[in-house]
Amino acid sequence: MADRRPDQYIKNYGFKVEFKPGPPPDATHGKWKTFRGGGLRLHSQAASRGTDAIKEYTLGTCEWENIVLTGQVTAERKDMLQWFQDMVEKGGEADCFRSVTLTWLNRDGGDGRSITWNECFLCGYSLTPLDGEADDEECIETVEICVGYSEDFFN
Numbered sequence: 001m002a003d004r005r006p007d008q009y010i011k012n013y014g015f016k017v018e019f020k021p022g023p024p025p026d027a028t029h030g031k032w033k034t035f036r037g038g039g040l041r042l043h044s045q046a047a048s049r050g051t052d053a054i055k056e057y058t059l060g061t062c063e064w065e066n067i068v069l070t071g072q073v074t075a076e077r078k079d080m081l082q083w084f085q086d087m088v089e090k091g092g093e094a095d096c097f098r099s100v101t102l103t104w105l106n107r108d109g110g111d112g113r114s115i116t117w118n119e120c121f122l123c124g125y126s127l128t129p130l131d132g133e134a135d136d137e138e139c140i141e142t143v144e145i146c147v148g149y150s151e152d153f154f155n
Contacts (some may be wrong), residue, residue, distance in 0.1 A: 005129065008096030013104075013105045013106060013107050013109070014045060014104075014105040014109070015032075015102060015103060015105060016031075016102075016103050016105065016108070017032050017035060017069065017101070017102055017103075017132050018100070018101040019079065019098050019099070019100055019101075020084070020098060020099045020101070021098065022079050022083070022098060024049055025069075030072060031068045031072075032070065032071040033070050033071050033072065034068075034069065034070045034071075035067070035068075035069055035102060035148075036067070036068050037065045037066050037067045037068050038064070038065060038067045038102065038115065038147060038150075039064070039065045039077045040062055040063075040064055040065070040150075040153060041062065041063050041064075041065065042059060042062045043059075043060040043061050043062065043063075044058065044059060044060055044082040044090070045057070045059075045060035053123050058129050059118070064117070064146075064147035064148070064149065064150070065147070065150065066123065066124075066144050066145060066146055066147065067100060067117065067120070067144070067145040067147060068142065068143070068144050068145075069142070069143045069145070070140050070141070070143075071140065071141060071143075072138050072139070072140060072141075073127065073138075073139040073140065073141050077141075080122070080125065080141065080143050083098065083099060083122055084122055084125065087121065087122060092151070097118075097119045097148070098120055099116055099117065099118045099119075099120065100116070100117045100120050100145060100147075101114055101116040101117075102114065102115050110146060114152075115150060115152060115153055116150060116151070116152060117145075117147045117148065117149070117150045117153075118148050118149055118150065118151070119147075119148025119149060120145045120146060120147055120148055121145070121146050121148075122143065122144070122145060122146075123145065123146040124142075124143070125141065125142070125143055125144070126141070126142045127139060127140070127141055127142075128140045136147075
């Protein structure tokens with residue numbers, strides 16, 4: 001039997017990202033090129049019971065990895081800037097926190113599996129250097145989002 005790669009049956013037909021509140025995920029200015037992160041890192045902690053020094057491991061802390069999105073900057077794309085301005089100028093809980101939903105697309109373009117992360121906030125933003133020498137080089141924004149939690153991550 002030939003060796004098999006774990007990802008050999010996984011097909012990526014695209015994805016969409018939705019922010020609530022925010023623009024609809026099918027808006028042209030809301031398209032993202034890449035999505036990474038959002039995973040969960042679990043830590044265990046050891047506890048000893050009795051004099052036999054047998055250690056049992058229980059679930060300790062868990063931490064969510066930040067989500068990193070990259071996408072082309074366009075004149076219409078202002079949702080991340082608006083989120084940042086809301087955080088800085090208004091500062092209320094409803095202004096700072098958003099939910100982020102990633103939906104994989106099926107072969108026919110329909111919605112597949114979705115994961116929603118709640119209580120997310122912006123923790124990083126950058127642009128590609130604006131001193132590019134090529135005329136057709138696109139300007140890319142990179143957004144880093146701190147994840148609060150997800151109730152459907154393991155579904």
